[in-house]
Amino acid sequence: MDAMEEIRQTFFEECAEQLAELEAGLLAIENGEADSDTVNAVFRAVHSIKGGAGAFSLDELVAFAHIFETTLDELRSNRLDASETVLKVMLRSADALADLVSAARDGGNTDKEKNEALAGELRALVALAKGEEPPAAGAPAASSSSVEYDDGMGDFDFTPVAVDLSELMGDMPGNRFRILFRPHDRLYAKANEASRVIRDLLELGVGTVHCDSSEVPLLPHLDPEGAYLNFTIELETEHSEEKIREVFEFVEFDCELMIEPMEGPIVRQEIDLEGIDPEIAALLSRVSGGEDFNFGSDAFGALEGNDESGEAEDGSEEPNEDLAALLKTASEAESVSDIMAAVAEREPKEEASAEAPAPKAEAAPDKSAETVKAPKAETEKASASAPSPGQTIRVDLERVDRLIDLVGELVIHQVMLSQRAYQAGLARASEVAVGFDELEQLTREIQDSVMAIRAQPVKSVFQRLPRLVREVADISGKSVKLVTEGEWTEVDKTVIERLADPLTHMIRNAIDHGLEKPEDRLAAGKAEEGTVKVAAMHRSGRIVIEISDDGAGINRKKVKEIAGNKGLIPPDANLSDDEIDNLIFLPGFSTASQISQLSGRGVGMDVVKRSIQALGGRVSITSKPGKGSTFTMSLPLTLAVLDGMIVSVGEQTVVVPLTAIIETLQPKKDEVKGFGGDSRLIQVRDAFLPLVDVGRELGYSWEPASATEGVAILVEAENGSRSALLVDAIQGQRQVVIKSLEANYGRVPGIAAATILGDGRVALILDVDAVVATSRVDQSSFFTGMQQAAE
Amino acid sequence: MSEFMLNEPITVALPAVMDLKAAGPLAENLSGFRGMPLNLDASGVEKVGAQCVQILMSVAATWKDDMAPIALVDPSPQFRTGLALLGLTPEAVMEKEITR
Known part of the structure; x- marks a missing residue:
């Protein structure tokens, strides 16, 4: 992989993290659990994606991220309320952003029309926040090509020719800082750019940049991707040091940075206007009074539609606003003559507003100095107290x-x-x-x-669920609330990766089949909005994930009827409720009379069950008519090691997972009772439990083992039911390394995996639940099952 | 290569996008002209990043070290403003010298 491709890959990896952060943040805001840190994190996530995308010229992504970021900035500045409507747009925008990232990564297409409509909604929100008329649909601003975006180096044709507003407004009150910025080569390697950082810095105020090139070597000694330039930026700004540090947030580990307050005025650096379009230069001269051209924040703010320019506290806001509007016109104008026309149109207005600034200030009482300043102070305080992120490394x-x-x-x-x-x-x-x-x-x-x-943490999987639920709810026309619990429950990455598919399918199933239609819910006296709850927890050394809905529950009569019609069960079978519920896991079972877009064709719960079994897991269902259903998935925490009890069965050594074992005992003759056919029960204190002859179940012997000569291991199944496994002897207890039987041989009923013992022999690891379950079925169906599995 | 050609500056057009991706090829390309009079044509530059700027500075210093003529001609406005953000001008880039 070449260096650029590696950087690109890193960018997309980081995008995935930022998108997760974005969605989690928005959901926290939606649930009212957010503070200013959350809002900042959400903003930063979109900002980072935009920055990286710019470096790779992913224009569509940048354009969308830009308007999204602008809207989030309004939210961050408390100018936009985090209402339900606003958050819905934000969440959908997060989804769209994720799609754009995927399309950029995999080269697919995105729904341009949908994104455009969404961008329009975002623009409307920005307009709302600014108290402006929302842009009309189809207006020029609604075209993605007209959305301003920056890639850090791109839009230099106009933007950096900034005007020093002190010429119009007097000296800007503020602090002076000397910033020593020494980029490391990894800053560039991560697709960041020193000039972008410096530009962001200069947006905070007025300043000069000095470049130290003393480390640049002669060409034969130069690493083209090295970092030899160091920069000293003297900045005059009304912002605090924390705000300056925020600019370096994304590169702080990739550069040396020193910020020191300084005394005395900054000697301003002039930009040579030679080479810039003479008409634009003349225009700018007229606006600025023909004096210094310098780097100044407000001009940047004006060009980017950034509202920071509106933070001036007194009447001096007026020329500033006019200038901002003028520069905005200039940036959007197609020809210089357009700009000149705009200047001509504005000149008399400038005079008028200079004469009577007060009435206009009164006309906009909502934007008083206090209301504008307060949230800003809060934001800065929050950013100052934000914890520095823990150090992490990426490992293949x-x-x-x-x-x-x-x-x-x-x-x-x-x-x-x-x-x-x-x-x-x-x-x-x-x-x-x-x-x-x-x-x-x-x-x-x-x-x-x-x-x-x-x-x-399973959070990485859970994070994908809100979007899934939103989409499925949209398609099915149902109103669904998702509740997640235990998202910090940790489990092996392999398990997490393979958890996503079955979980997705089960949630689709819960919404599509589980929840009733809104009108049916209302008729049943339930809330119109259905709830799907996904909870993760550790239980007995396994991870258990429950997916429950508050729908109608399983229609057992219908399920039994279908299973009978399809020949899955004998028509006269006498089944318990539990057994009927579990019929939906049978291959070929599908209750949907119409194949819906959601549940898909033929991909039933049997596939879900098989994929969970392949992970060494189990899935079960409980259902209450009218109250809803709960699917319970139980999975091992890791697929690599297991604490097991080593037992002898026949001539073989078998490992029983320790997590399933409650106790072991030596059966006495009077404790073991026959129970029809070959079945036996064992009395353990006050209870009778089925005694499962492991040797016979696994086919090691045909004769029933003598209960009194063996050892009974009391085990508990996932559903809480207890049984006793009859084995010949216990050898010991140790940790074993799991080797997949499926990958190396094939699936064997009753066996979860294999391991290599200390003496080099292979031992099978027992699937306790499966052995207990098959012991209840007669021998013929057990072999049928084996045959099916072998097929 | 004839005497005549060696005395005539060779004009090399700088790439439009002078970013991280362009840095390696730019250094390699310009190294190939070492010792020859060179005009770097910056008229088509639309973007310029710090890494390409330091290559240009290194090239300027190297040519001076070799006592070969070098010049930066026709810098585009984008090139100028890109340099300005890094605290530089086209002249400052070409003035780069390395004292040993």
């Missing part, structure tokens, strides 16, 4: 996986080594044995730490 996932594999091998070898040492007669109390124990502990710690690198 393959490297982490390789490390995990190696640690897995280390665990196996550590176990093998200690086992062989003991077999060779090593005394348990010897110092070497103590050393082995310490080594085991250390190995386990290394393994835990490596696993922690891969562990991620």
